[in-house]
Amino acid sequence: MENRIVIKRLAMTGPERETREIGFVPGLNVIWGASNAGKSFIIKSLDYMFGSGSLLPEIKQREGMEACWLELELPQSGATTLRRSLAGGGISIFDKPLEDVGTSESERVVSSSHSATTPSLSGMLLEELGVSRKQIANNTDGKKSAFTFRHFAHYMFTEETPMMAEWSPIQISAQSGPTFDKNVFKFLLTGVDDSLLVVAKSTKEQQTENVGKIEIVEEMISVALDELARMFPEDKLENLDLDDQEQRISGTISSWQSTLSLRQSRLDALVASRRSNRDLLAEFDARAEHIDLTLSRFGLLGSVYNSDLERLEGLGEGAEALLAGAQRSCPLCGADPDHQRHNHGYEAVELSQKAVSAEMAKIRAEKTDLTRAVRSLSMEREGVNARRQAISEELQALDLSIATARPSEAQARTEYERLDRERQRIRNGLSLKRRIEALEKRRAELATFKPRRQAKDAVTAGISGTAGHEFAMKVQSILRAWQFPGEPVVAFDGRTHDILLNGSDRRSNGKGVRALMNAAFKIGVLEFCRERRLPHPGIIALDSPLLSYRDPHKSRHGELSEDEVAVKNANLNTYFYGDLAERAKHVQFIIVENDPPPEDLPSGSRVTRFTGPFADDGRKGFL
Known part of the structure; x- marks a missing residue:
């Protein structure tokens, strides 16, 4: 089996509500239709079930629902079902398809937050992909954090607002910081984390660290003396000749x-x-x-x-x-014996x-x-x-x-x-006394410690120019496969770790073009990883990547910019879906749009239409 995760089914249940669900194929999935039908809610729900800390929005359609379910096909464990309360909390794991769960109790419950010491969804999914105990540098001082599945999720699920945003697609959150974002991006594209990163400490940091060491040693001496006193309560420790x-x-x-x-x-x-x-x-x-x-x-x-x-x-x-x-x-007869005949x-x-x-x-x-x-x-x-x-x-x-x-x-x-x-x-007492003597000697050595001024080592965040150029060429090939107008030229901005389109940064383009740049960027990351046999969940879920095809009179995003008009006139949407269908042999795409896809999508694709809450026929929405 390929080293990727496949989403099979998303469902919601409530005690007084009919179960609502939507199925997915391993390749291209398109969900389109009227507004307010729950299309974007599906992307949020998928992200939520992969461990997002943000609760789902309180839309009217989810009233009465209490649990969200997600059926997956994992590369090692196979069919697996997740259940999570809509109120948050941990995640129940069932080692079986959703239809086989019934009323059975879960095999185990894991935390939705990543943990290195207790079972978590992040740890389970990373282990399925063969990724474990990776460290990402937070800043140039060398402080590090664990790589979690949520960092993968940022490159898997893109909602409508981030899709057209002016900031770089590598920005994981407003609090993560540019150094951390670049180093996560570096790990995805190179497989190299920051576990071995060591940075020289300042004199103040050395002094603080030494004081902490002395406190630890003194605490260890105190504990050892107490233990020795308990072992020999009848003797004075200073006179104890063991x-x-x-x-x-x-x-x-x-x-x-x-x-x-x-x-x-x-x-x-x-x-x-x-x-x-x-x-x-x-x-x-x-x-x-x-x-x-x-x-x-x-x-x-x-x-x-x-x-x-x-x-x-x-x-x-x-x-x-x-x-x-x-x-x-x-x-x-009286005859003698001699005269007898017999x-x-x-x-x-x-x-x-x-x-x-x-x-x-x-x-x-x-x-x-x-x-x-x-x-x-x-x-x-x-x-x-x-x-x-x-x-x-x-x-x-x-x-x-x-x-x-x-x-x-x-x-x-x-x-x-x-x-x-x-x-x-x-x-045992002798061993303890020798340990105390060694600790006292160590304390004396620490007491004489004097920090030394050292040159500050330079720490480079993110990927090299060569890797950045190769990635930019991958994104450029994707945009050209979509027939983006004017033979687009893509370059990599080493300062922001974003792409430049025809020499212009993201902010210089209209909303619809920024959405396409974001989509090509996220798909480019996946393709880059696949070509180099680097881990990636293999899922791309995009909300409104074809924003340039909106109706300016009905859309809240207003009139089309000049570059968006060029995109719309280039018939890019047809080539967009055709290219995704071709790539979907090894990638699961979930595309949410207002307009329908071409009718000639391959037979292995799945198209789901929501007619809207006021329609008289068809499926009105997710819930």
């Missing part, structure tokens, strides 16, 4: 530091041992828990073995019974009995192994319990030792810290 006190207390602190170190080391060793034993006890607890769980599972396994043996013994007894019955006579599976019973016997032998062997494992784990459990008991007893002893050592260490630490604080107090 060096000896610092030496003695440092020796005591060294002794206590050794004691504290020993006690801290012993306490740290006890705490470390307790931590190690606690970790070991936790390991034994975990082992004991694991053993108990394993024994519990082995018990269940032993129960399973017993159950299996009982079941197998039953099977064995059944097999024996079957085999015993096989040796008896048949209960049905053996009823006795061989299978015998095999089964053998398998049962083998399985029982296997289970008994496993049960024996289980018994040995249970015995081994039970013995390990007893050992773990014994070790846990020993560690627990050791931990109790360590807790008792720590409980005994901790107060001793705390007592040593408390005493060490008390002594250290006292030593720091003494050292």
Whole structure:
């Protein structure tokens, strides 16, 4: 984005009034129409919203309005809306377009007056343009004031009376003084301020400055003595030997530091041992828990073995019974076993009995192994319990030792810290005494000061002749682009820092020609800055620059002078608007006139007509 500010919208609101607003495009804006429609009030309102200290005039149309709003597009922050009471005061900042503000509270409130220490509109806008902490010399003695945004505003907004005035366009106010005005002009055209300006002082100024230095040093000594008395209320300052006190207390602190170190080391060793034993006890607890769980599972396994043996013994007894019955006579026919035809599976019973016997032998062997494992784990459990008991007893002893050592260490630490604080107090006192001694020495040196007469350095205000000539050529090119009659020749007057038109100063021309000279001057400043990449807000608002086209029978400015008639007959107004439209690619123009502009303005321009308070149609005025 270009390093310039763009005005988007101006509005006024009141609790019982309909909101009134007017929009602007970034390029050429023309507001024309009947008198008493509020055209000039728009220029005043814009200047007011950029921090002017003058309240807006109490015209009838603004009755019921209480606040003025201005929407801007800033080069760094983007869409920003300002709100200011018509009664004056500070400015509320909203970091959003006007239509998005609604009833929301402002993000911040800044002062309308420039300040180097508190937030202000001037500081905010200067920062947006990359301008900060610039100094302007007020006079040839080297006294300086801060450059503020209001100095930019003087070259942005030109009302009707200053537009045709006989004084130079660089005059910021009646109180500013020619040296200051020239140096502001110099900063705009060169980017060089007066921060580094140094001027030799007279003997009287040197004496006054030295007296002021002595007063400051004496005040600093008095403050330091009061502070020293508060630090050592029990001692008389003239008998206060802080060096000896610092030496003695440092020796005591060294002794206590050794004691504290020993006690801290012993306490740290006890705490470390307790931590190690606690970790070991936790390991034994975990082992004991694991053993108990394993024994519990082995018990269940032993129960399973017993159950299996009982079941197998039953099977064995059944097999024996079957085999015993096989040796008896048949209960049905009485036949002997040798004469029985069927053996009823006795061989299978015998095999089964053998398998049962083998399985029982296997289970008994496993049960024996289980018994040995249970015995081994039970013995390990007893050992773990014994070790846990020993560690627990050791931990109790360590807790008792720590409980005994901790107060001793705390007592040593408390005493060490008390002594250290006292030593720091003494050292602070020593530092303060040395500062007092240095101040007293400085006071003695100042008391012997004798001013020296020095040659007065010459300080040149304003711009050089070369820069002035280049600026005059820029203004001349603008007037020629407007087809000013007679191939105008513009020169720079180094004494007044104004331009001469065809060898004549501003006063020698009619009101309408002075208005054109002023307009070309202000536009020339902007173009000069743009070509040299110097900061400028990029806004030119002019009230009645084409005064030469007034109707002498209706205008309060009376008959046209001879040079004004020549301008009017040259069709300059057509070329004027055409040139502004061409320059408006990088500049925002706001032109207020009574007569309409040409109809063939570029499509990006905005023309607003006010028909006047007595009209039956159209927009009657701003408010």
